[in-house]
Amino acid sequence: MSKRFVLLSLVGVVITTTGCSEMGVKAWERETLAQQEMSLINEPVESSLNDHVYFSKEASSGGQGFGGGGCGCN
């Protein structure tokens, strides 16, 4: 199950990267993307507080960034 998932994901990555050159915008079309609210982690303080709660309550961590740690809570 997990092997098949990895394979599918790898295919996804290849399609994404090869398709990437077709995507995107020109420098003068970045007005919206340049907004702070459009950055991928736009509320780092809230994200880190949430990550800490979930790290101490669930068996998974990381994904968006590093897997966490530095806490005796898990």
Place this chain on the structure above:
Amino acid sequence: MAVAVTNTMKKNHELAKILAAASCALVGGLSTAHAEESWDVDSAFLLYSESDGRVSAAEPVISATRNYDSETSLNFKLVADTLTGASPNGATPSDQVQTFTSPSGNGSYSAAAGEQPLDDTFRDTRVALSSNWAAPINRDWAYGVGGYVSKEHDYQSLGVSSSLSRYLNQKNTTLTLGLGASSDTINPEGGVPTGLFQVPEDASSSEFTQRNDSESKSIMDAVFGITQVVNRNTIMQFNYSINTSSGYLTDPYKILSVIDDDSTGNNYGGNYTVNNRNVYLYEKRPDSRLKQSLYWQTKHQFENNDILDVSYRYMFDDWGVTSHTVDAKYRFRFNNQYLEPQLRWYTQSKADFYSRYLDSSAYTEVDFASADYRLGDLDTYTIGLRYGYQFADETEFYTRFSLYHQESSGDDGYGKLTSQELYPGLDAAMLMVGYKF
């Protein structure tokens, strides 16, 4: 009297005007002198509270970022948290009163018949400091380096991280490689217990006297990510990450109940006893763990400026845990305010060595075992709402309220055990209040 009040008000008003003018001049002067350099501070306070008198936490955070230009920044973050309350110790509820040795061995606590055994000696304060520097190398490359240190009364951690990014396709594609390492030390109250050994009655036992004071673990992280601009309103990220931990990964405070599985006796499904004492074992986990995850996130801004942020994570590890997480946020944006409903759903399958209890006929034969519900079959749900108000001077006040619900499941046991609630749920409420300036 009325005249005096009016005079005082007039004086105060004039004073306020002078102060306002002075501060404007000062701020104006500063902002022209350092047009690009600025400090951005985000400070917040989180209150976390679980139902039924379990854990509650208070967690203040302050994060300060010095922006040298649009791509160069230095961040410092200080977090403190204080935990109090009771935490499940791993033992099953029973039809009898149960008494447990406290982690230090110098006391005991009990659980009434039919009640969840909770260790109420649990309390802790943690302080963590981290710092991160990010800067461009040239037009196509950027890097970041960071450090981390945290301290609790029974846990210390020291970590470093670095990242390297390569921009492609006119910065529409970014490839990022991140590496992190940390070294942690655990010095549990009462020393490090022997895994799968019977919990002794008190600290005078030889199990206590031969204990080590501390153990360690090391963690390595690697993240490989692709960020892609899809169109002028949409950005997408795809990450693959790998995390290895090695060393002492056991929870020194968690135990397991041994249940009598002799179906011919009258204690079938009750606590297994030896010399009139219930048998509880310290849990034991493998000394290495390899976690891998795939993460996808998309952010899209609609014509009306609202923003949708959706992510999905698939995680699997060599302990047999697999999990799925879906997180969605939708920010309604008004002139200087926003309202953001949030939803999160998480589901995990249990670790291979997770066991709610051990059978009396087989408990001496297991290599690893843990009854920690966080390694069992688990579903969790979070529903939240965030509100923010941006003032004219670009400072922001925000608050977030969320509810977190956990549902555990697993096998229901046999005999007497079937009448006990082995998988209680958990509800927690979180309130965050913050100010950015």
